[in-house]
Amino acid sequence: MFLASGFAVTYFASALRQAIWGIATLGDAPSRLVEVDGKSVNIPGDHSINLMIQSLIVLFLLALYIILCIQAARDAYSTGKRRNAGLSPSTFRQTLTYLHDFKFAQLLLVLPAAGILFLTILPIVFMILLAFTNYSSPHHIPPGNLVDWTGFETFVQLFRLSSWSGTFLGVLGWTVLWAVVATATTFASGLAVALVLSQKEVRLKGIWRTLIIIPYAIPQMISLLAMKMMFNGKFGPINQYLSHFGLGELPWLTDPFWAKLTVIIVNMWVGMPLSFLLVSSVLSTIPPDLYEAAKVEGAGRWQQARIITLPFIMFAIAPIIIIQLAGNFNNFNVIYLLTNGGPSNPEYQFAGHTDLLITWLYKLTLNNNIYNIASAIGIILFIIIAAFSIWNYRQTRSFKDEEMTQ
């Protein structure tokens, strides 16, 4: 115990100074090329981004250590109290037994908690911090350059520069509309198909179910690329059949309005099977005697659906719909593979008419290396989704009364 704490103190004595310097300054000498006898040699310097991550790790370890120290002090205090009261302090073996018998769950959770702390929370903190730096191409890319803290300047740029704020609001508006409509259409279609297939009169249910699940079984990327071909305005089969039957060709992917409609239709095709599966599984759990009782009372089919089926489904599915809504906010695949944000919108900065915040963010980071703005957008996106999800989850009945599940 003494050994461990001695080790920790010496470790933090040296590492903490380095960590605080690192995170405060983000380094002061970038790596550079120096000529030695006419030949360039790379002299490694401070890598701002690596420094930031290393400092964060040390600070997280320190936080854990402080928590440990406080716990140890409290334990020592209670042990002293026991001793004053004339009781003997528990032995090491007794402590272990206590841990095993009464704190087993906490003991098991230590490992996953450490994992979450260092593999989830730390990267999130890191990414949030990026928004307050000038980490962007071309002048602030390490290791040849340093990255500096710039405070809220990134956010100021995002909202003050009219071209950026216009893009942000435009893309945000479409993202919200998309998330709501995409979620509603997939759920409604899944619900409708599941209700129809649950009717007693439907034969060959197995075959119908298989057919409906097929789009879900094909890798999304492949079906989306195939869809992109099908909706091509000139060479795609859809327009060819339309013109074959004397109907005009439609600008599926090249007109802003139609492109938005196309992504929603395709998303419905891709997402419907999952909603169908979820609703079907809930339907099979509804006790049949409820319906019989309803029939005895003289309820019609519509009334049965409204009073029994829908509440059951909504109770079980509402949290999943919220998850899907949040997922659709960040539905990268459908947009990126189908339209890649197009058709282009000249009013926007690096975004097109169907770009969601997430695909815009992708373009900013991977095509243009504007990490700081991308990080700022990411933070705003996170706040929106988190706030909305929490508020909405609190509204659902499965959160308010848990009796129905018991």
Place this chain on the structure above:
Amino acid sequence: MKKKTSIGSLSKVSLVVAALSLTMVTACSNNANEPAGNHASGASKFDLTFDKLETDLVPEPGASLLVWESKEARPFVEAIMKEFTDVYGVEVRMQELGTMDQIGKFELDGPAGLAADVITTSQDHLGKAASAGLILPNDEFEAATRSEHEEVAVTAASYNNKLYGYPIKVMTYAMFYNKDLISKPPATMEEVIEFSQTFNDPDSNKYGFMFDVPFFYFSYPFIGSTGGYIFGKDGTDPADIGLNNEGAIKGMELFASLRDKVLPISAGDIASDIKTTLFSEGSVAMNVTGSWFIDTFRQAGINFGVAPIPAVGGQDSVTLSQVNSWYVSAYSKYPNAAKLFARFASNKSAQLLNYELTGAVPTHKEAAQNAVIQADEITSAFYKQFSSSHSAPSIPEIGSVWVPMDAAMVEIWDGKDVKEVLDRAVKQIRDAISLNAKSPKPDSTKASF
């Protein structure tokens, strides 16, 4: 009846296209036309010699190298690796990585010590790599590289007047034409318009002339030929953007008129793979694309030739060109061995071998003047187009150009006012550059040189 057949053939097109994209997705691995195992110098039609280089640089003891190159280059890289190991006794391994993706990966993996010792990329990524301090200059072989290679290639491998790269090959696009459909390649866009008006038949998907309209890179001849340019001072001055000058507007007006006269399809529907399919099955007479499609069209059995893109507005057409070069990592554990390899794999014999195995167009003057290459109709056509091209700028600001200009191409093609669209695109580029350049610390940029 006619309609019906067109539907049949069209669904065939889409089927082929779908199949094409599927093969792309599943990443077919075997595209190498020749097994690269045998001793290349023995079987070659060139007189190739691979000896120790004239330098006192020696590889570090125990050195071994990792090289990044694209899939298409594998036959050449494997052959040259073998020669290098024979001469210097240094083991070399190759990892497949597209030249466009290397710098992005290198930015993170290089400083972490996980990346290759020698990487390949074109100059539009060079500025980013050099200013971030990721690569070493070509100092040991600077004089030799400067004197032996084409000047365009040397410029392309340099950033801020400092030579970094070891040029491998030049890349640009030209016009493939189907000899069975058009006997003589047209010399001007007016001839293209004339030919298309008799040849085009949209109902059966026959078009005279196709190019990748929505990509600025491929539409550049309609800006560069008539006096437009990306950045002034040979692509080094980001303050001087020539994408909305008089010449660019003139060229773009011709470009916009092609929509009605040559290619009546909206820009978003002109997909590269559909274009490739249509040319491969003989529905399109002229197809603007890069040399990397030669193999595809040969396999499709098309009787094709290659010619420079027809003159735009009475001026010789000017394309954008790139030069692929080797670059030595600043984080290599064996910089001497890496420099030796980069030099070894870019000298005259190596470039001839590369031409023979992958059809690469050399940057080495003597290699380019070799009688066999001069007699090769296709390669010399690409070379001719290359000699009338603008080198893609290497300054990092080029990264802010592609997206707004791609969007502008689509807008103009689909009928918006040329000047208005170009002015707005240039404003966006300026905004992006000024945003990126905000408060650059002068000392930190200076320190890297």
